[in-house]
Amino acid sequence: MKVVIVTPTYNEKGNIDRLIPTLENEIFPQIKNHDMNILVADDNSPDGTADEVRKLMEKYKNIDINSGEKQGLGAAYIRGMTYAVEHMGAEVMFEMDADLQHDPQKIPEFLKKIDEGCDMVIGNRYSDGGSIPKNWPFMRKVFSVVANLFVRTVFMKLSVHDWTGGYRALKKEVFLKEKEELTNYKGYIFQISFLHKAIRDGFKIGEVPFHFSDRNLGRSKIAPLGYITEVFKFVISTRIREVIMGKFGKFLVVGGFGFIINFAVLKILSDSFGWNHSWANLTGAALAIFSNYNLNNIWTFGERKVSVLSSYLFKMLQFYATSAFGVIFIQTGTIFLGDRFIGEGQFSFILPIKYYYVYFVIGTGLLLIWNFTIYNKIIWRKKPH
Ligand SMILES: Nc1nc2c(ncn2[C@@H]2O[C@H](COP(=O)(O)OP(=O)(O)OP(=O)(O)O)[C@@H](O)[C@H]2O)c(=O)[nH]1
Ligand SMILES: [Mg+2]
Structure with missing residues (x-):
């Protein structure tokens, strides 16, 4: 199958320089039964991430770039995935951060689950074989664990462990089915909302545990307080609507x-x-x-x-x-x-x-x-x- 790793970037010049060669030289050669490609969804990063990608495109022929205005992580994914399907013929897409927090060695495991019949595979940091960075400040660890427990409980979907993470693989059908509704979720909330809709529509979900490492280059783009409020509002309002309309x-x-x-x-x-x-x-x-x-x-x-x-x-x-x-x-x-x-x-x-x-x-x-x-x-x- 044609697989496209979609990686969103905003000022990730130093990281993309390391991620792409790792994928190309260490990971893709291990995968024999799929056609592996990369798409960088860049929001005109002022640090010149796009120039870096264009240099790499001369060396590796299975890379593409899709640039646009900065509107948030979700908006970048929707734009990038649309491009991957329409211009690259993607059948399976990955969501993967550019900052190497998502262990690329796990890619074959995600693909195995897809081959076994899953429609969407979620990288899972919260059960055996998965973890969040040990050196995160105490409060960030608490927020991360509590937020996921909260989502799982309110949505009554305890079997899916990691709702907020951004390491996933999905068939293009899942994206095409949910795309229209997802355009309302331009920021990080895109992740929870995408997974929620995929489960609602009966897509088969799989999980792959992985160790989420700490970012060691570049700056974090997430604004934790705003994000937590958004998660709370989204989950509660969605659940209330479901109960009332249900x-x-x-x-x-x-x-x-x-x-x-x-x-x-x-x-x-x-x-x-x-x-x-x-x-x-x-x-x-x-x-x-x-x-x-x-x-x-x-x-x-x-x-x-x-x-x-x-x-x-x-x-x-x-x-x-x-x-x-x-x-x-x-x-x-x-x-x-x-x-x-x-x-x-x-x-x-x-x-x-x-x-x-x-x-x-x-x-x-x-x-x-x-x-x-x-x-x-x-x-x-x-x-x-
Ligand atoms: N194109 C685009 N990419 C974004 C945007 N916001 C974040 N990203 C990218 O999305 C990925 C995840 O963002 P991060 O800032 O690493 O978020 P995080 O991993 O939760 O936070 P850290 O652990 O601090 O790194 C990175 O590759 C970012 O460059 C955006 O608005 N547009
Ligand atoms: Mg990160």
Whole structure:
């Protein structure tokens, strides 16, 4: 396959001078089954990185350069990868820093994973066989480890260890699929966002552990504080959007609609037909649960919909039973325990608030979690392939 190592540079004259000969003389000769090439994505570096690359291009014929304005690391990658695909015929691309922090000896391992069927291979500094520089200041080490743990946990993707690193290999299909959306991520956040979208779209991810060495020439381009804020904002806002637009959001809409049905039936039967409130409410609740069941079946869990009559009826029974259990034991139980162990009373926050309102809100929150979990894991559980 045609492989292009895309290396972004901003003032890396001294480093590119060492990286390219290492790749050409030590690494590429080890790789027999792929056509290896290099693309430097330079942002008109004032130190003359591009001139250095052009000199090397006279010596090595499998190098190219793509220059443009400085807009950030992500923007340089998108421009460079587009060039690699359109002008160099790249089928597989590497992301690799120019400052030799990414051990080039690992390239064959990345390619092996690609050959084995991975779509994107991530250099991993955080599990066995990987590391971050020992001589980094304590706080940088902490930020690096904590930031990655944070991303893994919030995205609920613990199996992928290194989200912020920039040593990767990927098939061109992954880039072409995500390119459009990635143009919004011009800086270092490009890395997390790219990986997140690739996982979301079901691309197969592999990992290669490596020791991340310290930069020993040139200056770092990353602004740590701004980056940390950006990571936090991106991860939290993405996750919230996913939850709201995803199953949980639909489940809440369905539940809200059920609540309206329940209340409307209670009111109509009580006020217009003179029913006793309890019977009117039970009828309203039974209809609301019926509506909830059907809307969840066709919409929230639409892709796991049950349509065979016997299992439709059986699951409806389960649905009524879990809903009743939740209301009695979880929601009402919370109010009961609150009254019993914290007590009744009230406090003032804009308006007077009775303690039991708070117990009700907590109980309802727990009820929602209970219901959603049971629906997702039991009633409409994913069938294994
Ligand atoms: N073209 C381009 N390259 C960039 C830009 N920002 C960073 N780079 C390059 O991206 C790579 C990674 O940047 P570094 O500054 O080394 O970031 P880092 O590795 O997290 O930080 P250090 O460990 O301090 O080196 C290097 O090759 C940089 O030259 C940019 O805006 N444009
Ligand atoms: Mg670096």
